[in-house]
Amino acid sequence: GPDATPEMKADFARQLGLDRPLVEQYLAYVKSILSGSFGLSYVYRRDALGVVVDNLAPTLTLMGAALAIATIVGVLAGAIAAINRKGTADRLITVLSSGGLCIPAFFLGLVLMLIFSIELRWLPTSGAGSWKNLILPAVTVAASNAAVLARYTRVALAEALDSPYVMAAEARDIPFWRILLHHAAPNAAIPVLTVLGMMVGALVTGSIVVEQVFSWPGIGNLFITSIGNRDIPVVQAIVVLAGAAMILTNLAVEFLYVLVDPRTRRSDH
Structure with missing residues (x-):
């Protein structure tokens, strides 16, 4: 604090290791990160990673619900738009997805709350007492992500439906639903999966804002509070975990490519 004496500052610097050379501080920090330790929280006076883990479950619940809503609504809307290209449904979905991309999450959250x-x-305005508390935050986080998925799904599926192999299947009088599910959809799934992998970062940042609006007790709320309190170890733990989540998600997407599209598998022939 501003009233701290030089002796108090020196003692605090020794506790944090700030009196050591910069290179030594950095190497000690990297060693701690690799061992899963982010240091002690300045506010809670315990392991920063433990503080984050204690607040992780509500955020994972919110992100999981938002991802499920965004995937179902976005892919379904994009598919309907692709099948009915230049029709009323296509125009309506295009307008709604554009609106979903333009409206800020905090504003949408306040409107839904109102x-x-x-x-x-x-529905309740805030808190996390029951499943009803989850609906508005999840819809708010999912809105912009569903809009992105709808646009990508529409473009990818429209290109697949215009491809020569689909025209050949239609010429053989194969039912449209079978062409859609067995021919067009698997080829359109690759770019959609890519967007889903990238969406994790948007879910993390979106959750931070939305948790503040709805007083949702997750790491988003903890992140903002820790910034205000200058609780650096907790902030660093959240940032590193968010980055690790994006990396692991993209690795999972790479494996899904192989399952969805057999052409991506390596072959010795």
Whole structure:
């Protein structure tokens, strides 16, 4: 604090290792990170990673619900738009997805809260007491991601439906639903999976904002609070975990490529 004496500052610097050479500090930090230790939280006075893990479950619940909603709504809307190209459904979905991309998450959250919590009194405004508390935050986080998925799915599936192999299948009088599921959809799935992998970062940042709006007790709320308190170890732990989550998700997507599209498998022939 501003009233700290020089002796107190020196003692605190020794506790944090800030009195050592910079290179030594960095090497000690890297060693701690690799061993899973981010140091002690300045506020909670215990392991920073433990503080983050204690707040992780609500965020994972929110992200999982938002991802499920975004995937179902986005892929379904994109598929409908691709099948009905230049029709009314295509135009409507295009307009809605553009709106979903333009509306900030915090504004959408406040609007949903005003309508469904204050006016209609259907859902609670904040907290995490029951499944009802999850609906508005999850929809708010999912909105922009569903819009992105809808646009990518529409483009990818439209290209697949216009491809020569689909025209050949239609010429053989194969039912359209079979062409869609067995020929077009697997080829359109690769770019959609890529977007899903990249979406994890958007879910993390979106959750941070939305958790503040709805007072959701996850790492987003902890992140903002820790920044305000200058609790550097907790902030670093959250940032590193978010980066690790994106890397692991993209690795998982790479494995899914092989399952969805056999052409991506390596062959010795």
